[in-house]
C-alpha cells in the first residue's frame with residue numbers, strides 16, 4: 053500500500069528529471085551565478101564624501117562593506133556580469149584595470165561588464181578620487197593605493213567566482229516605489245520636514261524601485277538586484293557603513309536566507325534622503341526600500357525570456373572653459389581648503405608647461421533583458437532629469453542607473469548646468485553643475501553646454517541598435 057502511494061510521486065520525479073535533463077529544455081533558460089566578498093577596510097583610512105570631514109575613519113564599522121557579483125547567461129550563451137559595491141564611486145583607473153582583467157580572464161567585452169557604486173559616504177577614499185578635499189599625507193596615500201589594488205583583485209575574483217557557478221535560473225522584472233528621496237536643490241534641508249507635512253516639496257524626483265529577481269530551479273530567491281535614485285548620505289559617520297542601501301541589502305538577505313541582495317544607484321545626483329543624520333533614519337529608509345522590493349516579489353511574476361543584449365559606448369564630453377593661471381592664482385587663496393588645494397595643484401601643473409585635457413570619455417551602456425526590459429547605465433553622478441527623460445523616450449520598461457563604471461564627477465542636465473552658472477542666495481545651487489569639479493579634482497569648473505545632448509544622443513544610438 054505504501055509503495056503504491058509512492059508510485060505516482062516516483063513517476064513524476066522521473067519525468068521531471070528527464071525533462072530537466074533534456075538538452076532542448078536546458079538550453080532555453082537563463083543561467084546566473086553569484087559571489088561576494090567583504091571589502092571593509094582594516095586600516096584607518098579617510099572616508100569618501102562630505103568635504104567637511106576633519107578626521108579619517110575610527111576603524112569601527114556599523115556594518116560590513118561588500119562587493120557582490122551577479123553573472124548572467126542567456127539561452128544563446130551570451131554573458132554579462134554586474135558588480136555592485138558599497139563605495140562612493142568607481143574611479144576611472146579601477147574601472148579600466150578591472151574591466152581589462154575580466155576581459156582577459158573571462159572573455160567578456162566591456163559592454164558585458166557593469167560596475168556599480170552605491171555612493172555610500174561611509175566608505176573609503178579610492179585612488180585618484182577626491183584627493184583635493186582631504187589633507188592626505190603620504191601614509192594615507194599609500195594606504196589608499198594598497199586598499200585600491202586589493203579591491204581591484206577582489207572585484208576580479210568575485211566576477212570570476214560568479215561566472216564559475218552559473219546555474220539554470222528563472223528571472224523576473226518588476227518595479228516598486230518608495231518616497232524618501234527629496235530633490236535637494238529645490239528644498240532647503242532645514243525646511244524639509246515642514247514641506248513634507250504641508251505637501252509642498254518641489255522639484256523633479258524618481259521614486260521608482262527597479263527589481264530584477266533571480267530564482268533557483270527550486271523556486272528559492274537566489275539573488276535580487278534593485279535600485280533607487282537617491283544619495284546614500286543619511287549618515288555622516290566616521291565608521292564604515294553602507295548607509296540606507298546597506299540596511300536594505302541586510303533586510304532582504306535576512307528575509308530570504310541564502311539570497312544575495314545587490315543595490316544600484318539611479319540618477320540621484322540631486323536627490324537626498326531627507327530628513328537624515330541619524331542611524332535609525334538610515335535603517336528606516338533601508339527598510340522602506342526593502343519593503344518596496346518585497347512588494348514587487350509578492351506580485352505576480354513577470355518572467356523574462358532568456359535573451360540578453362548588451363551594448364556600450366564611450367561618449368567624449370567636453371569640459372567648459374579651460375582654467376587660467378590668473379583665476380587659479382586667485383583661487384589659491386580661497387577661503388575653502390579644498391579649493392586652495394585644487395587650485396594650487398592645477399596652477400603648478402600649468403606653470404610646469406603642461407596642458408590640461410579638455411574632455412572626458414563618458415561610459416553609457418544599454419542592456420535589454422528578455423527583449424523588453426531596458427537597463428541604461430551612465431557614468432558619473434547624473435541628476436534625476438536623465439532618468440525621467442529616458443523613461444519618457446524609451447518607455448515604461450526602462451531603468452536608468454547612474455554611478456556606473458566611472459564616477460568622475462556630477463552629470464548635470466542642461467537645466468541644472470544653466471541654473472548653476474550663477475549663484476543665487478538662499479538656493480543650494482552651484483554644486484551639481486559647477487563646484488563638484490573642484491571636489492572631484494578635474495581640470496575645469498564645469499562641463500560644456502552640450503553635455504546633455506551628447507549623452508542623450510549616445511543613449512538613443514544604443515537603444516536604436518538594440519531595437520533594430
Ligand SMILES: [Zn+2]
Pocket residue numbers: 171283321433
Ligand atoms: Zn554625490
